[in-house]
Structure formats: structure tokens, C-alpha cells
Amino acid sequence: MGNLYLCEWKKLFRQRFFIVVSLALLLGNILLLVQYEKQTEVYTFFYQQKQQWQKYQQGDTHVSKAEVYQSFVENEENYVDSYGDFLKQVPEQADRLKQTENYQQRNTYLYRDLEKTVQDYKKLSADGITADPSIGVKELASYNYGIYVQMVFLIVLAYFVVSSERKKGLFLLTKGTRRGHLPFVSAKTVTMLSAGIAYSLLQECGNLGVIGWLYGYGDLNRKIQSISIFRDCSLSITVGQGLLGVVLVRVAVCVFCTVFMACLTILFRREGTAILIYSVFVGVEMFLEHSIGMSSSLAIFKCVNVFFCWDMHSMFGTYKNLNIFGYPINQWMVVMVVALVFIALFLILSFYAFSSRFQISSGNLWEGVKEKIAGITSFRWHHTSVYRFEFRKVFYQEKKGFVMLFLLIWCLLSTKDVLKPAVYDTAASGEYHRILSKISGPVTEESLTYIQEQREELQAINKQLEKLKYKSTKAAQTEQQLLMHELEMREEGTELVEEQRDLLLQKKGNILNKFWMDEKSYLAFFYDYKYDLIAFFIATVALVLWISDMESADDRKGLYSILYTTKAGKAKIRNRKGLVCLTGMFFSLISMLIPQCMRYYNIDHFKSVKQSLADITSLHFTTTMSVGSFLFILLLAKIVLFGIVCGFLFLLVRKIPNASIVIGIGVGLIGVAILLLWYFHMDMTIFILRMLTTAVGG
């Protein structure tokens, strides 16, 4: 077994691509962490201005941004001072609750939970709680993107340890040997586990190192409860032990995911299925962790969750007992037991599946049906066009036609959604949009008069109300109510338009050369990063799926050696494949851009696109670039970015003759990038707006 294990490691280390990807992922994680930190205020005040902070710590209160440091220190000290009171009130509250009727029966979960809580906190004391700068620990706790990088690594690892050999048909040979069943699969599993653990350790130590270098961790011997985000922690551990603990827990998460991934890869002969199930699992875990509250009756699904366990804040910052058959069991105990049970289950399953099943890649019934249909309709493909031939292979044989169908449906539904009549939750918004839709376009005397007329109408309403003030008949009351209602509906919205007019008057140039722009709608869409990121993600994933099998399908079937001897030759076939890739890119791009363009069109049919950015009253630009030009640049930028992503993916496809790996890496990297942008509320539109602000000092 030892030899087998060493053999597996040697095989893995000889895979140059695997080493490169692993190192790239490790480096990528560090870069991600640094970029993440750079976006925070903490980075500016406590790293970039480190000297100022250090001077402040030494007693110099006249440093720049001293008020920030003072507030930070005061908050820490106030928290530390309050911890003793917090501990005191735990048993006091418990005693008060025990007097109520809900806690009269001692054999209920409620009562037991209360008792356990008191007992757990009894072990703690305010000794060892000191106010030391906790920036490093808080920043480490807030960075949780490492899990995504690790999951991408595990997909790659599973491929190189299991799938690649199966594809080459090597399992047929090795399973025939004396130790080809259990010892062999054990060695593979242990290899995967050890590689996973090694990677995880390297990654987490890297994170610890970077954060420690940036901010430091303060006194590692102080109790972890010295840090406010860990106030609720019931463990009597130090900060140093906590840091070690977070590494160990994350390694444990890695072990769980590795065993799960190994099981899936061995169980399913098609790695695409394994990756799909793995991705669904990840998606479901993310959804459960995000959508279930800690106080929910389904809290067990939140706590027994890889994302929850990964999060240091959740790990040490929450105290939760789960109701297991009426008994309160600490969340960590439940997680450990569940994890161990599942790990054992996955191991047994994978060992059994490997030993008992025929380990080759194969097709299925659906493929047979598909081929029959393709045969009947094949007359449409009786031609000599290489492009059409390649397109057909991707569209039909590789079933990527569904991707196009999905994109079409998504585009239609998104466009329908965009064209739905807008609904607002305040009268001010409704009235603002009503007036702007009436006057949108160039500023004219008539439009200025219209706004004036709205104000005069409101003044007339006020005068009428004044007259009705001293009348008490029902008729007068009704008229009053209606007038007041009209006033409420229109006053605020009209004020918003007038404010916009007044600010526009203050801008340089003649107001009659400017435009009425529904600024609220435009800005809402400019800053709606979520919509843009989701659209980009869907379009790029569709593109990844479209091109993932382009090279590998032919490679898998060994067709290249035949194809390259044909009249078309290598260059032409590759060019046509590139064209098919571009076709997919074009379709994805159009599907993404149409709803986005329709959003802007739907505001005012582009009547105010000639407005210069400098004249937008809600922003502070000095550039005279028009909104239309900005939208055009945005469109171009999105096309270029999409093109770059497509180019990268096409390169990936050329280098990696395996669809599953391409999908895994492609979707993984894009997903991580999207998540990061999501966290920082950033997308192409906001990026360009910020660049314009910086470039022209707006």
C-alpha cells in the first residue's frame, strides 16, 4: 500500500499541468486576498498609513486621521469593559426565563438549552480579555473566498488522480492486477486526501501570513473573546489557538469535500456528471447558508454546512445549540459527527463502486435516441462546408444546442421583464418619473414652463386648501381630503424635478442646450451591478459550455489523425472551429446585451443620450462626454471583455483536451471573479464611471 501511495504521488507530481494549476490557484488566492484587502478602509488606515497608526499607538494624538484611530481604540476598549457585564447577565437572564411558564418543565429542549448555555458560559471569565488591536483577526475572519479556490483545485485534483487514467483506459489494466481493487482505490483516495490537505494547509498558511504581514494579530495569548466579533464564543481559547483552529477546520472542510469529490468521480464514469453534482451541492450549500437564519427551525441546515464551517466568524463568533431529539447539542459536535458519518459513507461507497463497477467512460440511452434523430435528419448536413460540419458537431453531437436554446429563452424572458411597466413604492418616485417622461429630451421653454405649471397647480391646491380651512361640511372635508391627497402625491416628486432643474441651471452653459434626463432611472441602472454581473456570468458560463468540448470531443474519439489528413487540413479545421467558437460568443453576447440595452432604451427611448455626463446633477463629473458616448463605450468595453474571456477560454480549450476540466476552471475562475466584484459592488459600468472621475478629476 505504501508503494502504491508513493506511486500515485509520483504520477501526480509528474503532471506538469496539475502543478502549474495548483501553484496558479495558490497564487491566485493570495492575489485575491490582497485585492480584497485593498478595497477596504482598514487597508488604507492600518497598512498604507501604518506609520501614522504606530505613532498613534505610541501616544502621538496629532497624527493624520487620529479621530479614526481614536474611535477604533475606544470601541475596542468599551467592548472589553463590557464583556464582564455580558457574562454576568447570562445566568441572570437564564434565571429570569426559568421563572416563566415556558421553562417550567425540565425535560424540554428549551430548558435543557438554557441550562447548557449557562454551563458553557460559566467556564468563561473576563480575565485574559484585553484590548489589543484586532484588525488582523477581523480581516482574516472576513475573507471567505478561499473556499471557492479550493473547490476548483479539488475538481482539477480529481481529474488528474482518477478521471485521466480512466479516460486512457488504464483502469482496465490496473483492476486486473493482484492489488487492483481495494488497495488501488485506497491509494488513490489517500493521495487525493493528502494532496487536498497539503494544498489547504499551504493556502491557509498563506492567508495567515499575508494578513499577519499587513496588520499583525496583536497579543496571541489573549482570550479570543477579546475581539468583539467573537463575543459569543463559549470556548476558552486564545487568539493564537483560534487562528490554529481556523486552519484546522478549513483543512477538515477540505477533507470532506475531497472525499465527496473522489466518491463522485469514482461513482460516475462521466466526470461532467460528477462536476455537475458537485456544483449543485456547492450551490445548495451556499443557498442554505445564506437564506436560513440562525434562529430558524431549520438552523441545522445552516450550521451543518461547508460554507458556515469555513467562516471564522460563524465558527467562533456564534453560539448555537441544535435540537437533536430534544437535547441541545453544540453545533460543532453535530457538524463533526455528520461529517465523519458522511466521510465514512463516501469512502465506503467509492471503494465499493470502484471495485464492483466497470471503470470506463461510456455513453447512455439518451445518446442513442439522439443519434437516431440525427440519423433521420442527416440529409440537412449533406454538404462540404467545414464550418457547418463543425457547427453541427457542437450543436447536435455535443448537445450544445440546448445552451443556445437556454440563451434564447433567457434573453426573451429578460427582455420581457425589462419591458414590463415600472412600479414604484413611493409617490415621489412615481411623480418624478411621470414628469420626466413627459418632458424628456432637450430642455425647451415649453418644458420649463411645464414644470412651472406643475408648481403653480400645487400652489393653487394650497390656496384652495386655505379657503377650505374654516369650512366643516362633509363636502368641504371631501374636497380637502382630495386636495391634500393630490398634494401628497405630487409635492415631493415635483420638488425633485425642480431640484434637478435648479442644479442644471447652475451647470456651465445655456440650459436650453441641455437635456431632461430621468437621472434616477439611469443612475439606478448604472449602479445596478448585480444585474450586470448575473447577466455576464450566465453569458460566460453558456459560452464555456458551448466551447468546452470543441477540441476534446474529436481528441477523445481519436479523429484528429484522420481529420488532419483531409483536404481541409489542420489549419482550416482549426480556423473553422474558431469560427464556431465566435458564433457561440456572438450569440451569448447578443443574448446578454439585448436586455441590457433595452433597459436603457425603455427609460426615455434615448431622448436624452446627448446630455453630457457633466450635466448629470446627481453626479460630479467634469467630462463633457455624452451619456450616449458613455453607453457606447460601455457596450464596447463589454464586448471587448467578453472577447477577452472568449479568447482565454478558447486557449484553455486548445491546451486542455478535457471538457470537464475546462468547465471547472472556466466556471470556477469566472465565478470567483464575479463573487469578488459582487462583494465590492463593482462592475464594468461602475469601473468606467470611477475611471472617468479619476481621469478628469470629476
Added chain:
Amino acid sequence: MKKITTGIILVLTICMIASCGKSATKDSYVEGTDFQYQYLDSFASLNKQAKGKKASYFVIGSYIYQLDEKAGLLTPLCNKSNCLHDKEKDEKRMEECNAYISEDAGIAYMDGYIYTVMLKCSENDICDTLYKISEDGATKEKVYQWNGQVVDNWCVHRNVCYFVEHTYNADGQEFYKVKKLQLGGMGKKKPKIIYEPETNITVFAMGALSAYGNHLYINVDGAKTKDVKKVAKKDWAKKSYNKTFQYDLKKNTISEIRVPQQSETEQVSTITFWQNKLLIHVMDCEKLHQYDAKSNVYTADLDGKNVTVLLKDMPAYREYSSDGTYLYISDCAEALDRIYSDPKYQYNMDHDIKKKYDFTVKIDVYDKKMKRVDQMESPIKSFPTELPYGIGERMYVLETDKSGNGVSLAYWDKKKLGSYHGKEYTFTKLLEQTYSVHDQQQLQEESGEE
């Protein structure tokens, strides 16, 4: 093996069907599942009190408190002893407290849970969210989230949430819709529209929703015109629109509540529930501010049919409320009308208003046989107010202290009815402790501003 499998599937299916739609269908008040009309106040705002099986619940500031009468304890509705509740300063931890709700939120009890609609802020979105908190404070779960719609009013009744959705479109038009949302069960919930006001009506407000038995009641206050400019002076009297509708939960039909020979100028001003029937009070708009005017009080079936006169020639400006055992008739409405119709008060709060108007509210109390059992005076002298009488033998009230920042719990013992004979009834302080009506963050912000 096959038979066993089939049998198991059959049993599971039967259990599933049996558990579906398990709600009361009695056409009368059912404690524990029905809307608690006993907690409606004179301003028809959201209920701030509720009564459960084991405790009474109160909204104090941004927290729900539960009163354990036996123990004489008022505690936040949160079972976590490691939670600081209303003393918490960290915003995230505040939201994690099971007792925490939005300020001005109302509560309702149903089937072992306290329901509340909170304004939930997430990143750049602010949206109304329906939560349910278990009556022991152990769990708090999100039931439904409204995206982009404002919920003006809501109530829960027999496993359904009824709410008034208020939106505006880009033409400046506003829309009110009364919708229902089935609670419980798996899957994504989708509200259904059950009522929309007529298109030619300008709605000023849709009053507090109430429900009793198999009926939901909706009040619409508005005007019969969309354009104020198109109404001639002489026509204003006819333009007033104030109607109450009942929605039959079983038949899914809607009808207006009217009394026989109701004239054009008469409107159903209030309804209340008395002895499994509707009690209808009608106001004649032509007799506005005529405090010696008389009107009849009617009783009708819950669907508004079979209307008969219950009380004849009652003073027009009276408020009617019941706790299921007694009917309380107060002159609070008259005192309020005098104040609100005073232009000095309406447009420019007159601080001498207390010297000018008598804030004393007198209440006549009737039993189920419509025999007057007592007459009493309200102890609240700060402003004419009709407080909800609540369920049970005690009426609970939160008395504000002099600073206005704290409240303490007091009660009025209904067993003392029959002993007042026109005198003031008094509140007895239940607990000495004062509870802050502002959360710690607000206090911090206010002290920072100072």
C-alpha cells in the same frame, strides 16, 4: 415487498392530504387561529398587543416582550440568554435577537407564532418582510419578502396573511391591492389579488384590515373622482367615498356592507364584532360636526345580510369596541372630531388645545344581553384615546413615563365593572420596571447628535 411499498406510499399520501388545508372553518371567532380584533385601537393602526396560549405579547420600542402573568415577568421574546436584547448596541446582533422588530411594526398571534412585518435592509434594498417568531421565542423565521412593494396594512387569519399593497407607476398613478398569501406549506409563495378599488376612486387610505370567522373586512376611504379639477362645487358633497367591504373567504366573493334604506350621504363609518355578528355604525355626512345628531346602530350577519337595528337613536359620534364579553361605547369620537375639525389644530398645532377642549372620555359598558352594566371615565387625560380592551379579564396598557423614553406595564381589571358608576377607572401598575421605547443605537445616535 411491492405491497409493503405501495402501502407505505398510500399511508404517506393520506397523511399529506390530511395535513393540507388544516385550518378552522367555523364562521365565528376561534381563539388561537383567528385575527384578534380585540386589539384594534381607535386609530385602526397595526396591533401592538397580542395574546397567545401562555402569554401576552407587547411591542415596546423595537422589541416584542412577553408577559408571563403567573410569574409576573415581562421579558423579551428571545430564548437566548447570551443575547443582550434591547441593550444590544451592535446592529447585526440586534437583528439576530428573536425579539427584535422594526419600530412601528405591528404583531399578530396565530397558531403558536407571533407574526410581524419588518422593514428589512439588505445592502441597497429596503423591503418589507413577514417574519414569524415562535411563542417561546426559540425560533424566528422569514416567511415572505416583498420586493419593491410597500405593505400598508396586514393581518393574519386562519393560516393566511392578508395585506394591502400600495404602489405607484410611471404615470404618477397609485394602486392599492388587497392580496392574500397562503402561509405554511413548502414551495415559493405567490400572493393572489382579492380586491382592488374601483378605477374611478381616488383612495386616501385603506383602513386596518380585520377578519372574523370566514370573512375579511376592508375599509376604503376616498373620493369618487380622479381629477379634483373636474368636480363642480355643488357636487363635492356627493363625492365622498367611504365604504366597507366584506370578503367571503370560502366563496371568494366580495360585497359591500350596507344598511337598509341607506341614503347617499350615509356611510358605514365603523364596524365591530359583537356576539358573532357585525355591529355597524352609520354616519350621515350631512350631519358632520353635529354632536347632538342621532343615528342607529345596526347588527348584521357576518356577510352583511339580515341587518337589524340594535340600538336606536344613539348619539352619532360614538366609538364601538368589544372584547367578546362586553361592548364598550365611548364618546372618544366626539372629542377627537372637535379637535380635528378645529383649523387651529389641523394646520398649526395649538398648544393650548388642552385648555380649550375637554379630553375626558366617557364609556358605557354593555353585557351580552345588551344591559348596561356600568359607566366609567377613561383615566387617560393627555389626549382622547380609545385603547384596545384586549382578551381576558385584564386590559393591559403601556404607560409612558414623564421623559417619554420609557414605558411601564399596567392593567385594568375588568372584574371591577359595575363599581364605577361614572367614575374614572384606574390602571394598576403590574411591574415597577421601565422599558426603553428606543433601542440602544437610537439612543447613541441621539446622544451623538446632542
